[in-house]
Amino acid sequence: MAIHRPVAPFPGDAETLRRHLAGAEVPALLMTLAHLTGDTSLLRDDLRAPGWLFAPQGGLSEERQAEIRERAVQVLLRLGDRAPGTPPGPPDRELLRTITTWAMGDGTEDLLPLLAEEIVRPGQDPRAPDWTLDELGPGRDFHVAVIGAGFSGLLAGHRLAQAGIPFVIYDKNPDVGGTWLENTYPGCRTDVASHLYNYSFAPKADWPDHFCTQDVVLDYLRTFAKQAGLTDHLRLGTEVTALRWDETAARWHLTLRGPEGTRTAGHHAVISAVGQLNRPLLPDLPGRDTFAGPAFHSAAWDHSVDLTGRRVAVVGTGASAYQIVPEIAGTASEVTVFMRNPPWLRPTPHYRRPMPAGARWLCEHLPYYDRWYRFWLLAPGLRGILEGWIVDPGHPPTERAVSALNEELRSSLLASMAAQLPDDPELLDAVTPGYPVGAKRVLRDDGRWLATLQRDDVRLVTAPIDRVTPAGLTAGGVAHDADVLVYATGFQASRFLTPMTVTGRDGADLHTGWRGDPRAYLGITVPGFPNLFCLYGPNTNLVGQGGSIVYFSECAVTHVLGVLRMLLAGGHRSAEVRPETHDAYNRWVDAGNRQRAWGWSAVGGWYNANGRSATNWPYSAQEYWRRTRTADPADYVLRRP
Numbered sequence: 001m002a003i004h005r006p007v008a009p010f011p012g013d014a015e016t017l018r019r020h021l022a023g024a025e026v027p028a029l030l031m032t033l034a035h036l037t038g039d040t041s042l043l044r045d046d047l048r049a050p051g052w053l054f055a056p057q058g059g060l061s062e063e064r065q066a067e068i069r070e071r072a073v074q075v076l077l078r079l080g081d082r083a084p085g086t087p088p089g090p091p092d093r094e095l096l097r098t099i100t101t102w103a104m105g106d107g108t109e110d111l112l113p114l115l116a117e118e119i120v121r122p123g124q125d126p127r128a129p130d131w132t133l134d135e136l137g138p139g140r141d142f143h144v145a146v147i148g149a150g151f152s153g154l155l156a157g158h159r160l161a162q163a164g165i166p167f168v169i170y171d172k173n174p175d176v177g178g179t180w181l182e183n184t185y186p187g188c189r190t191d192v193a194s195h196l197y198n199y200s201f202a203p204k205a206d207w208p209d210h211f212c213t214q215d216v217v218l219d220y221l222r223t224f225a226k227q228a229g230l231t232d233h234l235r236l237g238t239e240v241t242a243l244r245w246d247e248t249a250a251r252w253h254l255t256l257r258g259p260e261g262t263r264t265a266g267h268h269a270v271i272s273a274v275g276q277l278n279r280p281l282l283p284d285l286p287g288r289d290t291f292a293g294p295a296f297h298s299a300a301w302d303h304s305v306d307l308t309g310r311r312v313a314v315v316g317t318g319a320s321a322y323q324i325v326p327e328i329a330g331t332a333s334e335v336t337v338f339m340r341n342p343p344w345l346r347p348t349p350h351y352r353r354p355m356p357a358g359a360r361w362l363c364e365h366l367p368y369y370d371r372w373y374r375f376w377l378l379a380p381g382l383r384g385i386l387e388g389w390i391v392d393p394g395h396p397p398t399e400r401a402v403s404a405l406n407e408e409l410r411s412s413l414l415a416s417m418a419a420q421l422p423d424d425p426e427l428l429d430a431v432t433p434g435y436p437v438g439a440k441r442v443l444r445d446d447g448r449w450l451a452t453l454q455r456d457d458v459r460l461v462t463a464p465i466d467r468v469t470p471a472g473l474t475a476g477g478v479a480h481d482a483d484v485l486v487y488a489t490g491f492q493a494s495r496f497l498t499p500m501t502v503t504g505r506d507g508a509d510l511h512t513g514w515r516g517d518p519r520a521y522l523g524i525t526v527p528g529f530p531n532l533f534c535l536y537g538p539n540t541n542l543v544g545q546g547g548s549i550v551y552f553s554e555c556a557v558t559h560v561l562g563v564l565r566m567l568l569a570g571g572h573r574s575a576e577v578r579p580e581t582h583d584a585y586n587r588w589v590d591a592g593n594r595q596r597a598w599g600w601s602a603v604g605g606w607y608n609a610n611g612r613s614a615t616n617w618p619y620s621a622q623e624y625w626r627r628t629r630t631a632d633p634a635d636y637v638l639r640r641p
């Protein structure tokens with residue numbers, strides 16, 4: 001099924017238009033108008049200033065925005081008179097090139113096939129498989145297990161359903177949602193723009209916030225699962241503990257722990273969609289079990305603990321702590337934050353702001369506006385925000401900066417932090433990262449973090465933690481008493497597919513083979529493990545704030561379906577990536593990662609836990625799209641029965 005909304009008739013009178021256009025993102029509006037009218041003179045070069053792709057409203061002044069909105073009212077009125085209710089088709093290649101080149105500021109010829117998948121009619125789903133199991137292997141018994149019912153797993157299920165391949169989705173949790181079900185800590189929200197944080201073929205017009213809260217994302221996934229007809233395929237509360245490949249039967253045998261106890265099930269192929277940031281990481285601190293009060297990880301928030309008037313200690317200052325601390329300050333009598341490496345902060349004034357009132361209306365009523373708005377959000381990440389993180393050996397790189405551009409980024413981020421702390425040089429010094437921008441995840445800054453750290457009831461501790469005691473934590477020899485202890489200490493990101501055991505052909509154990517250093521071809525498949533596919537697997541974490549993991553999952557699922565197509569069309573029983581393909585690919589990925597800030601710096605966090613990044617994708621989103629869009633038979637060993 002296609003998940004879509006009908007496009008309502010063309011918008012009405014001037015007053016209605018004026019009211020709703022007040023909520024428009026002006027660059028996206030201009031692109032929509034150029035598309036609807038074919039009049040590319042609307043796209044004036046003087047509107048673009050350097051860096052406009054990264055600024056809300058392209059950094060245009062209020063006056064300029066108002067002028068463009070008024071022009072848009074007139075254009076839409078004329079258009080409505082001429083062709084009421086009949087929006088045109090998607091832009092042809094030339095128009096697509098002109099509009100996107102204008103927006104991105106340089107030629108987009110190489111991006112056009114990708115962009116043609118984005119700017120589509122409502123309801124169109126160009127990434128859907130154009131084949132079915134019945135067509136390729138009539139009567140063939142072939143069914144698939146998907147492990148995980150989060151963003152990637154539900155998507156995989158949907159694509160399998162479109163291809164008519166029988167499947168089930170196992171998830172250890174009692175509901176769909178994955179990370180968005182598990183992470184319920186105060187303040188939890190996306191740091192990827194909401195309109196990018198949905199499937200390309202199932203846009204949500206009414207995201208209430210620019211960056212949505214956890215409950216809204218979870219609701220989107222629950223609604224999607226229902227609307228896509230996935231409910232009957234779900235096997236919830238069922239954990240897959242082991243996978244074993246049976247070469248004779250050409251099947252995976254899954255060991256399942258669920259409501260009926262432990263049992264096994266056979267499937268011809270398995271798609272693991274268990275995520276990277278899934279298994280909490282508790283720090284190995286001496287005395288960790290001795291704390292007398294409630295202690296829990298951010299991803300397993302204990303809502304039975306009332307923080308009102310209590311002293312709360314939070315360990316960590318990553319993306320989770322960054323959202324938690326401002327939210328609980330003021331409720332707790334005191335919050336003590338233990339920081340090892342401060343995060344870099346990227347100015348994002350609208351981070352916690354609601355979407356403007358007119359935005360939803362525009363997404364629902366102005367044809368293609370939602371597509372161009374999404375393109376506008378996607379554009380900075382399409383080529384990757386790579387330049388800023390690339391190591392320049394000629395610079396020469398240091399822990400301060402890895403290139404001249406990286407140094408510039410450092411200065412600009414630091415200036416924004418300094419502007420927030422004019423009277424507190426001591427705090428500014430404490431929160432200034434001692435590593436290059438990009439070596440760890442850059443967080444979105446609307447001023448709340450540093451404002452929170454300046455509160456009288458919030459204390460920042462930078463001394464290393466010595467130990468946990470029944471009364472709290474000691475750091476640098478000083479005791480910090482607390483009633484509640486929160487570990488916002490992240491996840492075992494590099495331990496892919498754990499704690500499952502995965503036994504492939506000839507009894508090979510996946511984790512033994514990886515030796516703590518997971519690798520896969522395209523992050524998806526590993527030699528010796530036929531018909532096993534990973535989503536959000538090794539080296540598929542996109543760094544750069546324009547794309548999203550949802551987008552990457554769509555790319556990966558396209559590839560997986562491509563491999564299944566190859567297998568079914570040829571009457572094969574298994575597909576397995578060739579070792580030479582896998583190895584060459586991984587050499588290329590490693591070479592890229594070594595030349596990135598996170599590969600160079602000693603402070604990589606989960607981006608580089610083992611001296612080699614097993615998590616990050618070092619290239620552009622476009623590059624991942626290009627490499628995953630088709631499956632090449634030359635890269636796979638296909639075995640016949």
Ligand code: NAP
Pocket residue numbers: 189190191192277283284285298315316317318319320321323338339340341342441465488489490491605606
């Ligand atoms: P994280 O980024 O790995 O941060 C963990 C924090 O704990 C770091 O500050 C780390 O310090 C600190 N830490 C770990 N062990 C410690 C110890 N023994 N003593 C003191 N500090 C210690 O984990 P996270 O904040 O949960 O975020 C993980 C990822 O999840 C994010 O990067 C992001 O991709 C995703 N996420 C996204 C959002 C969102 O907004 N969409 C929200 C939350 C999480 P060091 O830096 O020194 O290692």
